[in-house]
Amino acid sequence: xxxxxxxxxxxxxxxxxxxxxxxxxxxxxxxxxxxxxxxxxxxxxxxxxxxxxxxxxxxxxxxxxxxxxxxxxxxxxxxxxxxxxxxxxxxxxxxxxxxxxxxxxxxxxxxxxxxxx
Numbered sequence: 393x394x395x396x397x398x399x400x401x402x403x404x405x406x407x408x409x410x411x412x413x414x415x416x417x418x419x420x421x422x423x424x425x426x427x428x429x430x431x432x433x434x435x436x437x438x439x440x441x442x443x444x445x446x447x448x449x450x451x452x453x454x455x456x457x458x459x460x461x462x463x464x465x466x467x468x469x470x471x472x473x474x475x476x477x478x479x480x481x482x483x484x485x486x487x488x489x490x491x492x493x494x495x496x497x498x499x500x501x502x503x504x505x506x507x508x509x
Contacts, residue, residue: 422450423460424488427470427479437479464488 426449431437443461447454461472469484470477479485 419450419452419456420460420463420488421490423457424464424469424485425490425492426450427477428482428485428489431479431482437482439477439479440475441477442475 423446426446427439430439430441443454443457446457446461450457461470461477464470464485465472467484469481469488470479472478
């Protein structure tokens with residue numbers, strides 16, 4: 393897991409999900425975190441996502457999304473086909489995110505349970 397340049401606990405609300413937070417995270421880490429968060433929110437590892445949408449969300453070019461998705465597919469983390477991404481191994485994606493994903497998971501769990509972690 394990569395270390396953040398910013399401290400998610402001391403900023404609002406999650407620097408990784410704001411434009412300023414993008415400056416401290418590389419595109420592969422942002423893609424992995426975005427895929428994991430989307431899967432968490434939808435409750436499914438099969439995600440109907442286009443290159444265009446991912447490029448907009450990650451603030452990169454479509455060709456960058458293509459290259460990143462191909463690399464993740466070669467690594468066995470995802471299966472990628474036109475307009476669909478299936479997460480095959482969450483652990484491989486988690487290893488490529490920064491610590492923000494873990495912090496966001498804990499914050500979401502705190503909101504659901506009312507317990508501070």
